[in-house]
Amino acid sequence: MFATLLKQLSTLAISLLGLTILTFILSLQSDTPVHQFQSDSVILQYFEYLQFLLNGDWGTSSIHKRSVLKDFLQHFPATIELILLAMILAVTTGLALGIIASTRRGGWLDNTLMTSSLVGYSMPIFWWGMLLVLLFSLTLGWTPVAGRIDFAYDIEPYTRFMLIDTLLHHNQYGFSAFLNALHHLVLPAITLSTIPMAIIARMTRSSLLAVLKSEYVRTARSKGISKQRIIWVHALRNALQPILTISGVQISIIMSGVIITEYIFAWPGIGKWLLEAVSRRDFASIQGGVLALSIIVIAFNLALDFISIYLNPRLRRPS
Amino acid sequence: MGLLQVENLSVDFQTDSGIIPAVDSAKMSINAGQVQGVIGESGSGKSVMALAIAGLLSPAATMRADLFNLDGHDLTRMSSAERQKIISSNISIIFQEPTSSLNPSLTIGYQLDETIRFHGGGTRKQRYEKAQELLAQVGIHDGKRRYKEYPHQLSGGLNQRVMIAMALACEPKLLIADEPTTALDVTVQSQILDLLLRLNEEHNMALMLITHDFSILSETTDKVYVMYGGQIVESGRTYNLLSQPYHPYTKALLDSVPHYGMHYKKGRRLFNLKGSTPSLDHLPVGCYLGPRCPYANKKCVQPPELRSLKGRKVRCHFPLLEEDK
Numbered sequence: 030m031f032a033t034l035l036k037q038l039s040t041l042a043i044s045l046l047g048l049t050i051l052t053f054i055l056s057l058q059s060d061t062p063v064h065q066f067q068s069d070s071v072i073l074q075y076f077e078y079l080q081f082l083l084n085g086d087w088g089t090s091s092i093h094k095r096s097v098l099k100d101f102l103q104h105f106p107a108t109i110e111l112i113l114l115a116m117i118l119a120v121t122t123g124l125a126l127g128i129i130a131s132t133r134r135g136g137w138l139d140n141t142l143m144t145s146s147l148v149g150y151s152m153p154i155f156w157w158g159m160l161l162v163l164l165f166s167l168t169l170g171w172t173p174v175a176g177r178i179d180f181a182y183d184i185e186p187y188t189r190f191m192l193i194d195t196l197l198h199h200n201q202y203g204f205s206a207f208l209n210a211l212h213h214l215v216l217p218a219i220t221l222s223t224i225p226m227a228i229i230a231r232m233t234r235s236s237l238l239a240v241l242k243s244e245y246v247r248t249a250r251s252k253g254i255s256k257q258r259i260i261w262v263h264a265l266r267n268a269l270q271p272i273l274t275i276s277g278v279q280i281s282i283i284m285s286g287v288i289i290t291e292y293i294f295a296w297p298g299i300g301k302w303l304l305e306a307v308s309r310r311d312f313a314s315i316q317g318g319v320l321a322l323s324i325i326v327i328a329f330n331l332a333l334d335f336i337s338i339y340l341n342p343r344l345r346r347p348s
Numbered sequence: 349m350g351l352l353q354v355e356n357l358s359v360d361f362q363t364d365s366g367i368i369p370a371v372d373s374a375k376m377s378i379n380a381g382q383v384q385g386v387i388g389e390s391g392s393g394k395s396v397m398a399l400a401i402a403g404l405l406s407p408a409a410t411m412r413a414d415l416f417n418l419d420g421h422d423l424t425r426m427s428s429a430e431r432q433k434i435i436s437s438n439i440s441i442i443f444q445e446p447t448s449s450l451n452p453s454l455t456i457g458y459q460l461d462e463t464i465r466f467h468g469g470g471t472r473k474q475r476y477e478k479a480q481e482l483l484a485q486v487g488i489h490d491g492k493r494r495y496k497e498y499p500h501q502l503s504g505g506l507n508q509r510v511m512i513a514m515a516l517a518c519e520p521k522l523l524i525a526d527e528p529t530t531a532l533d534v535t536v537q538s539q540i541l542d543l544l545l546r547l548n549e550e551h552n553m554a555l556m557l558i559t560h561d562f563s564i565l566s567e568t569t570d571k572v573y574v575m576y577g578g579q580i581v582e583s584g585r586t587y588n589l590l591s592q593p594y595h596p597y598t599k600a601l602l603d604s605v606p607h608y609g610m611h612y613k614k615g616r617r618l619f620n621l622k623g624s625t626p627s628l629d630h631l632p633v634g635c636y637l638g639p640r641c642p643y644a645n646k647k648c649v650q651p652p653e654l655r656s657l658k659g660r661k662v663r664c665h666f667p668l669l670e671e672d673k
Contacts (some may be wrong), residue, residue, distance in 0.1 A: 249451070
């Protein structure tokens with residue numbers, strides 16, 4: 030087990046090395062340099078660059094002269110809120126749909142679910158988001174069009190997580206502010222979760238079907254164990270491995286999806302901040318933002334690797 | 349009164365290229381405490397027949413039988429849920445690959461405990477003691493340690509012992525062993541066989557041994573069924589059948605086994621049957637062995653019936669009687 034952990038950590042180190050080298054090379058091409066280096070040698074400059082990064086000096090925005098890291102951290106909570114809810118939606122709904130489809134293999138429900146997941150999977154997110162706004166916000170009036178909360182609420186940004194901040198203002202507004210924030214969050218989260226949900230549902234179905242054909246499931250059936258128990262105890266645990274792997278890939282899809290989603294819903298997060306930086310050629314912000322998002326993707330995948338090691342006794346306890 | 353009686357058992361598989369008859373009107377019976385063998389090449393339908401009897405066929409298969417009696421219950425007149433209940437409390441089955449037949453994500457103890465819980469149960473402590481007792485019965489002496497381990501940490505032989513312990517937990521009247529030793533080392537093979545025979549005696553548990561190895565059958569079984577192309581082609585008492593096979597296929601199978609010791613002659617070539625086992629979706633007309641059979645003639649395009657002959661059953665127009673030898 031220790032060896033597997035060490036291997037995971039070394040891949041993390043290599044990914045981070047590659048990532049910083051890449052952003053460093055890109056920063057050398059810029060005509061408005063983000064950092065001022067003392068040495069002439071490129072190699073020494075790279076180490077200086079690493080030092081800047083570790084000291085928290087990720088450059089200063091050329092447009093509004095603010096620290097990039099500070100800007101990033103200010104916008105980040107809104108994005109985390111959106112991503113987390115989207116991921117929870119995608120995983121729970123995706124798993125549920127996949128399980129339902131696999132237990133009714135070949136039936137009308139299976140066919141309907143798999144066809145609609147194919148549609149969901151192929152949907153361009155900007156168009157899908159607009160369609161949702163058109164239907165639920167403009168026609169039906171069920172959800173707000175944009176933003177994180179109504180202007181009527183005056184919320185002090187303690188943590189910058191709107192759901193937490195509104196709960197902290199409980200004395201002032203009761204739960205209405207929290208519910209209002211949640212209300213604003215629903216549609217963007219659904220938009221963002223659609224593609225990963227479809228992929229996870231398809232993966233769950235195929236992985237479960239493979240496991241349900243396996244010999245140990247046949248053994249479990251021969252013991253007279255109920256169908257539900259076979260799925261939840263015997264099959265799902267083994268089917269989870271490929272589902273976890275594919276969820277790791279989803280985080281990068283979500284990261285690019287969140288930029289578009291935030292733009293559609295005027296969500297004041299990283300995506301919107303980055304898009305503005307791109308349109309104004311604010312190089313320091315772009316570089317810092319891309320670096321930070323990549324680190325998050327890498328860290329997320331590492332965490333998933335640890336979970337799958339934990340779930341798989343063959344990795345956890347090699348014979 | 350037999351423990352299990354099956355007549356005209358047929359299993360068809362629905363595939364894209366049509367319906368494939370994997371088992372064709374098989375007839376078999378087994379008494380309490382009896383040891384029987386089923387022998388045949390791969391693809392002869394022996395494993396499918398075992399799965400059909402154990403109620404474990406995949407959804408793509410359809411099964412028909414004129415008679416299916418188990419321990420006095422008529423299984424043809426039941427819903428599939430009721431049938432499954434009767435079967436799982438009377439029949440246990442172990443498979444060829446012990447390691448992949450156990451769930452890799454659950455400990456040996458968990459899987460054993462689960463089986464005990466579904467068959468009788470008791471408190472957690474009682475179940476643990478029962479599990480330890482079962483592990484000891486199948487010859488696993490460090491049961492306390494093995495209880496906490498996963499299948500991948502055990503050898504194939506140990507895993508097969510665990511499978512047998514799990515099978516015993518159901519207190520079955522019939523244990524079907526589908527090539528239980530094929531995937532194991534030779535030394536372990538005989539240990540597992542000895543274990544199965546010992547349990548057969550101690551628990552008066554009938555044993556259906558499915559194999560393609562005559563040497564296993566000759567030592568262990570009272571009665572043998574020979575299968576070819578999904579049909580039972582010959583059945584009878586083991587000693588008689590092995591010493592004088594009536595069906596050309598049985599004879600061919602026996603002749604292809606190498607003999608050592610007294611009968612061993614240097615330079616003697618092993619007999620081998622021409623051609624290969626017919627694929628079940630392209631079975632020959634008439635007798636399925638016809639194209640490969642050295643004794644076949646025109647009459648063999650008529651499908652032979654299974655008929656009784658001197659206390660045995662043979663499916664052949666020209667059974668090999670004494671004068672032919």
